[in-house]
Amino acid sequence: MTTTIRRALYERLCSLSEWHEFRKHFEVATGLSLRLMDQPFSSCTEGSFSNSSPLCKILSENERGRILCINFRNQLLRDTNGEFVARCCDAGLIEIAVPFIVSGLNVGYLVFGGFRTTESFTPQDEKRALEFLSSAGVHLPIRELRSALIQTPIIQVKFLDAYIHWIRLAVRDISARLTSHVVEPTSSLPAPVEKACQLIRSRALHQQIDLATVARHCGVCSGHLSRLFRHTTGLTFTEFIARFRAEHAMKLLLSTRKSVTEIAFESGFNSISQFHRVFRQIYGHSPSFTRRKDSRKMADPAMVTNGGGLAA
Numbered sequence: 001m002t003t004t005i006r007r008a009l010y011e012r013l014c015s016l017s018e019w020h021e022f023r024k025h026f027e028v029a030t031g032l033s034l035r036l037m038d039q040p041f042s043s044c045t046e047g048s049f050s051n052s053s054p055l056c057k058i059l060s061e062n063e064r065g066r067i068l069c070i071n072f073r074n075q076l077l078r079d080t081n082g083e084f085v086a087r088c089c090d091a092g093l094i095e096i097a098v099p100f101i102v103s104g105l106n107v108g109y110l111v112f113g114g115f116r117t118t119e120s121f122t123p124q125d126e127k128r129a130l131e132f133l134s135s136a137g138v139h140l141p142i143r144e145l146r147s148a149l150i151q152t153p154i155i156q157v158k159f160l161d162a163y164i165h166w167i168r169l170a171v172r173d174i175s176a177r178l179t180s181h182v183v184e185p186t187s188s189l190p191a192p193v194e195k196a197c198q199l200i201r202s203r204a205l206h207q208q209i210d211l212a213t214v215a216r217h218c219g220v221c222s223g224h225l226s227r228l229f230r231h232t233t234g235l236t237f238t239e240f241i242a243r244f245r246a247e248h249a250m251k252l253l254l255s256t257r258k259s260v261t262e263i264a265f266e267s268g269f270n271s272i273s274q275f276h277r278v279f280r281q282i283y284g285h286s287p288s289f290t291r292r293k294d295s296r297k298m299a300d301p302a303m304v305t306n307g308g309g310l311a312a
Contacts, residue, residue, distance in 0.1 A: 008231060009107040012234070016174060032112045035111045036110060056114045058138060062138050077097055091129050093113060094114075094117060115154065115155045117160070118154070129149075192218040193229055200241055205248060208270075211225065211226060250279075250290065263287070275287065
């Protein structure tokens with residue numbers, strides 16, 4: 001069932017305009033190709049070599065070269081284990097994979113690379129690259145190899161840290177969009193899930209609500225509703241309630257002058273500590289920070305005029 005959920009979320013992610021918009025801006029800003037890939041050993045070859053480095057393009061024109069590159073990238077994806085991974089291939093080029101995690105599930109990977117981090121390329125590096133190309137059945141004259149290396153992007157390490165941080169922020173924001181059914185319900189949800197969502201929206205701010213009660217209300221067993229809920233919304237039943245309460249709290253923080261304590265209990269949380277923990281998990285910062293940030297925008301016309309970028 002987990003595989004089915006992961007695949008459904010991946011397909012939904014591929015169609016999101018927010019993902020395509022972020023990829024466009026990332027590629028314009030960095031000059032690097034950003035690809036969304038599925039799990040290892042899947043059909044992730046389509047488009048894998050578009051806008052790649054000259055050496056990657058040379059390898060893509062050779063069947064054995066393509067296989068070597070795909071095997072390298074699959075190993076790169078397997079090595080992520082929930083964190084980003086950077087690896088240098090046998091041709092001397094660096095690739096980086098950042099896992100795309102939604103509600104605890106690794107639904108795909110954002111991969112960019114085909115660059116070097118130093119401007120010099122030693123004879124030893126040239127020899128290793130030539131040997132690698134030869135093993136792939138690509139016999140490239142040294143002059144052509146050097147020409148390809150000259151055209152290979154060179155990225156400073158300090159910029160890589162910024163790129164990875166940027167991608168992580170985007171993953172968080174796009175993930176929120178993937179699970180936006182909480183504030184933007186859709187009629188395409190299965191009937192039991194839609195009925196459960198309606199019940200949560202009507203009761204979760206004023207009383208505690210549990211899976212068994214909602215399942216009985218929807219006429220299904222708890223296990224079936226739990227699996228169906230996760231599959232269609234990308235969130236567990238508990239995560240859905242927490243996000244609904246947190247998003248209601250966010251609205252109150254931005255539109256009222258009520259205290260954080262008042263907002264916590266009006267949004268259905270049992271305690272201030274629970275409110276802070278859930279809010280930080282979802283938004284990446286505290287409720288108080290949201291209030292301070294909003295106050296600064298109101299006080300500084302320049303901040304209002306300039307608008308915002310990625311969420312802090």
